Amino acid sequence: MSLVSGRAWRTAAALLPVGVAAAHIGPAATWLPGLRLRFCPGLSGTGRPDHVALTFDDGPDPESTPRFLDALDDLGTRATFFVLGERLVRDPGLARETVARGHELAVHGWTHDRPWRPAPARDSAEIARTVRAVRDVTGRRPQWYRPPYGILTSGRWAAARRAGLRTVLWSAWGEDWTSDATAASVRARVAADLRGGGTVLLHDTDRHSAPGCWHSALGALPAIVRRCQDAGLTVGPLADHLHPAGPARPGAVLPAGEG
Structure with a gap:
């Protein structure tokens, strides 16, 4: 082996872990809402x-989830719960x-961990395990996947595809996980x-966020749903929302107003 080829080999070997890490975490750039909405x-x-x-x-959370189910019943609205x-x-x-109350369950993972290190075998096993759990408990196979923290990696994306799931993040959020969130702040953040x-x-x-913050999301929920309905939009689960043939063009931003 020549001196030049030896150096090239050592350089490639040194860069290999960097390349693997970049390929693993690169899709996490889709966490940025503007980039995601424009390109994905x-x-x-x-x-x-x-x-x-x-x-x-x-969820599910025996303390708080039933409150949301009751609120959704009162609103006549159904939703998707990533569990x-x-x-x-x-x-x-x-x-x-x-499920009996008309909602659908989707996969959020087995645990709520951050995927900083590549672990494709574990990702595949845990997502498949959650799919089986949803199916065994409810009799229905889930369709959707959303990674914890919205951090999508190449391993988790591939694992979801192997499990027959479509990955869906979001276009509007309430930032309802913080200690200073209020019903008003959640409404305003979603409306933006x-x-x-x-x-x-x-x-x-609030299992993975500030204690008690779910009260803010629950308090904001009626106004969020009514605002959509006042704009002539229906509100419901992903199963009623996504086109099998692919994504649609986003509609107009809703008019400004309270809630």
Whole structure:
């Protein structure tokens, strides 16, 4: 081996871990809402322009999730709940009740961990395990996947595809996980990006966020739904929202107003 080829080999070997890490975490750039909506509308959950998809993450939680189910019943609205497998198997009755009340369950992962290190085998096993848990508990196979924290990696994207799931993030969120969130702040934050065809992210639990913050999301929920309805939009789960043939064009931003 020549001196030049030896140096080239050592350089390539040194850069290999960097390349692997970049390939692993590169898709996480889609966490940026502006970039995602412009270049990956399907990943943003852009769907029917006359509809808004309502989604909740991190449950089920026996303390808070039933409050959201009751509020949604009062509003005559259905939603998609992205559940954690470890939470689901602890309270299968609540998962079954959620489905019985007209909502759909989707996959948020088995646990709520951050995927900084590549672990494709673990990702595949845990996503498949959560799919099986949803199916076994509810009798229905989930269709959608959203990674914890919205951090999408190449391994998790591939694992979701192998499990037959479509990855969906969001186009509007309430930032309802913070300690200083209020019903008013959640309403305002959602309203800033809400439009026909959009997907809204809220949380039905505080298990992985500031204690008690779910009260803010619950307090904001009626105004968010009414604002959509006043604009002539229907609100419902992702199953009623996304086009099988691909993403639709986003609708117009809703007019400014309270809530």
